[in-house]
Amino acid sequence: MRVMSRLFFSTFALSLFVSPLLGQKSHLLVYSQGNGAIAIFGSEKREVLKKANFVPKNTTISVRPKSGIETISAGFQFRFGAESKFEVGDKGINLIDGSIMIRSRNVFNKANIHTPKANVEISGSGTALIKAEQNGGAKLVGVLGKLSFLCKNSGSTSLLLPGSLIFLKPNGVGFSDVLNVDLLNLVNTSYLIQGFPNSDSLQKSLESTALAQAEMVISEVGAYVGNAKQADSFEILPADSGSVKQSKSANSFRNDPLTELLGRNPKKVIDRDYILEEEEPISLPAIDLPEPVPPSRPFPSRLLRSSN
Numbered sequence: 001m002r003v004m005s006r007l008f009f010s011t012f013a014l015s016l017f018v019s020p021l022l023g024q025k026s027h028l029l030v031y032s033q034g035n036g037a038i039a040i041f042g043s044e045k046r047e048v049l050k051k052a053n054f055v056p057k058n059t060t061i062s063v064r065p066k067s068g069i070e071t072i073s074a075g076f077q078f079r080f081g082a083e084s085k086f087e088v089g090d091k092g093i094n095l096i097d098g099s100i101m102i103r104s105r106n107v108f109n110k111a112n113i114h115t116p117k118a119n120v121e122i123s124g125s126g127t128a129l130i131k132a133e134q135n136g137g138a139k140l141v142g143v144l145g146k147l148s149f150l151c152k153n154s155g156s157t158s159l160l161l162p163g164s165l166i167f168l169k170p171n172g173v174g175f176s177d178v179l180n181v182d183l184l185n186l187v188n189t190s191y192l193i194q195g196f197p198n199s200d201s202l203q204k205s206l207e208s209t210a211l212a213q214a215e216m217v218i219s220e221v222g223a224y225v226g227n228a229k230q231a232d233s234f235e236i237l238p239a240d241s242g243s244v245k246q247s248k249s250a251n252s253f254r255n256d257p258l259t260e261l262l263g264r265n266p267k268k269v270i271d272r273d274y275i276l277e278e279e280e281p282i283s284l285p286a287i288d289l290p291e292p293v294p295p296s297r298p299f300p301s302r303l304l305r306s307s308n
Helices: 002-021 181-188 200-216 257-262 302-305
Strands: 028-033 038-042 046-050 058-062 067-071 078-079 085-089 092-097 100-104 109-113 118-132 136-149 157-160 164-169 223-227 237-240
Touching: 028 200, 092 118, 100 109, 100 136, 118 164, 136 181, 136 200, 181 200
Parallel strands: 092 109
Antiparallel strands: 028 067, 038 046, 038 058, 058 085, 067 078, 078 100, 085 092, 100 118, 109 118, 118 136, 136 157, 136 164, 223 237
């Protein structure tokens, strides 16, 4: 039995090492909560993904409502949010809908993420959130480390640091300007970050980085970054009203829309696409969870006060 176990893990480790050389990265499901996800084979067959099994390739994977899954693949860790749809292909992840968290553990790592109308290559060591936008592009938010993003169609690049947000425009146009988000709020409320078990070291890194970013961005404005519904624009949502101010283009963001709206230069915005729903908490049936999800650890109050 012990020999068989060693053989399995040796084979698995070898497959993760060899697959990047062949351009094919397999995803092993290591965590599932709620109702998990299902693989859709054709128009009739459905199959629930099981822990410790590889995610089937070139197959639509649908994460169930109020659920999530976590996979590992050749130095990467991925978390897929509720109601996300994606495919694992030989050339990367095809993110059809929803959002994911990607964590790279090696500075030499590379991964491709495809949305309906865009294609980005991610390299470096760090953590980021990626959301498929309504216009076919993507929203990218840096959380930890330093990740480089390459638009495969236009050849343009953008570097994301913790708290940085960019839009990947559809149809190979490239990236928007870099914005700043409220990382402290994002880290403390994001389902992709706090809805899954985090190691002590990861949690400490998240807290310290978020607090450091909050101190660096001195001025705050009460505004949210909304969705990118059109090819060359995105929404700016004032926090104190339901009105929407839409930018004319990514390049005009820092000079016109928010300055015109608020009467001062914008410094920081809050991205609410990744915020946990407070009215309907995520249901985590014990039968579906091999171990309970630890509650989110709030930041020490004195540290929160020092960041105001």
